[in-house]
Amino acid sequence: MQAIGGYGLQIEVLLVEDNPGDARLTQEAFREANASIRMHVACDGVEAMAFLRHEGEHFHAPRPDLILLDLNMPKMDGREVLALIKADDSLKLIPTVILTTSDSAADIAHSYELQANCYLNKPVQLAEFETLVKSINDFWLTKVRLPQRLPT
Amino acid sequence: MSTIGAGDRPIEVLLVEDSPGDVRLTQEAFRDANRAIHLHVATDGVEAMAFLKKEGAHADAPRPDLILLDLNLPKMDGREVLAHIKGDSALNLIPIVILTTSNSEADIVKSYQLRANCYLSKPVQLDEFESLVRSINDFWLTKAKLPHAQVG
Numbered sequence: 001m002q003a004i005g006g007y008g009l010q011i012e013v014l015l016v017e018d019n020p021g022d023a024r025l026t027q028e029a030f031r032e033a034n035a036s037i038r039m040h041v042a043c044d045g046v047e048a049m050a051f052l053r054h055e056g057e058h059f060h061a062p063r064p065d066l067i068l069l070d071l072n073m074p075k076m077d078g079r080e081v082l083a084l085i086k087a088d089d090s091l092k093l094i095p096t097v098i099l100t101t102s103d104s105a106a107d108i109a110h111s112y113e114l115q116a117n118c119y120l121n122k123p124v125q126l127a128e129f130e131t132l133v134k135s136i137n138d139f140w141l142t143k144v145r146l147p148q149r150l151p152t
Numbered sequence: 153m154s155t156i157g158a159g160d161r162p163i164e165v166l167l168v169e170d171s172p173g174d175v176r177l178t179q180e181a182f183r184d185a186n187r188a189i190h191l192h193v194a195t196d197g198v199e200a201m202a203f204l205k206k207e208g209a210h211a212d213a214p215r216p217d218l219i220l221l222d223l224n225l226p227k228m229d230g231r232e233v234l235a236h237i238k239g240d241s242a243l244n245l246i247p248i249v250i251l252t253t254s255n256s257e258a259d260i261v262k263s264y265q266l267r268a269n270c271y272l273s274k275p276v277q278l279d280e281f282e283s284l285v286r287s288i289n290d291f292w293l294t295k296a297k298l299p300h301a302q303v304g
Contacts, residue, residue, distance in 0.1 A: 092265075093261065093264040093265065095264075095270065103297070105299075105300055108297045108298075108299055108300075109245060109299045109300070112245040112247070112299045113244075113245060115267055117269045117270060118247065118269060118270070118291075118292070118296045119296060119297045119298075120295060120296060120297065121297050132295055135290055135291050135295050136291075138287055138290075138291075139287050139288075139290070139291035140270070143272060143284055143287050144270045144271060144272060145255075145260050145271045145272065145273050146260075146271075147257075147260055147261050147264050148257055148260070148261075
């Protein structure tokens with residue numbers, strides 16, 4: 001499958017997650033699932049937007065192929081980040097997957113309204129979480145055709 | 153939680169595909185992957201919209217949990233169907249997976265611009281196609297949280 005790997009480049013994934021433990025577990029699970037993923041972590045919505053807009057210390061940040069976005073975060077929450085991404089012509093094609101502990105029907109519906117590409121519930125059990133990460137990798141980073149990165 | 157797949161109701165999937173052979177293969181692959189799926193077929197874009205709007209022969213059509221949409225279709229093509237669905241507030245939360253033989257970068261970008269939830273290239277090899285169907289089932293119909301069907 002040459003969806004992204006076809007560039008011979010690393011797959012850039014931006015994880016927006018405020019809980020350091022969850023960020024670490026996610027990084028480890030992706031590392032096991034696919035060695036060509038380079039995962040970047042933003043720990044709140046403000047940092048995520050700075051990364052995506054190459055601001056400040058993120059001047060050299062790559063454009064992510066996929067964004068994994070938590071909903072409940074300090075400073076700027078995931079709903080606001082999602083709305084900003086999907087309203088920005090230079091960012092809105094980047095698939096944005098909600099990855100959150102929230103199971104609320106309101107959060108699910110609202111996320112799809114805000115044009116999330118899909119919504120995933122983070123399982124509490126580590127084994128289930130690792131299975132979910134494998135599915136994200138298998139589906140989004142292997143099977144799905146992502147829009148090509150524009151030269152920057 | 154009436155999460156789909158929990159066994160309390162079937163999973164309604166609308167396949168929009170004009171090739172009878174591809175329809176048959178897709179039906180068989182989904183049947184093997186997940187017994188709880190009701191796969192409905194529309195063979196062109198006009199019929200897909202009639203199904204979604206419960207018009208004519210489709211008065212009793214269920215609201216799909218997921219739509220699999222080919223791009224090149226007679227009467228009304230998939231891009232137009234996608235634009236209609238995502239422009240209709242009664243339908244725009246239904247996740248739409250583009251499933252097409254087109255590999256063109258223009259089609260990929262255009263589909264994401266029109267708010268397709270994801271884009272998949274249909275493999276020519278049958279075993280690869282079956283593997284793709286299993287991934288769609290695993291990801292969208294097992295792992296992803298879909299917005300609840302609205303009553304009415």
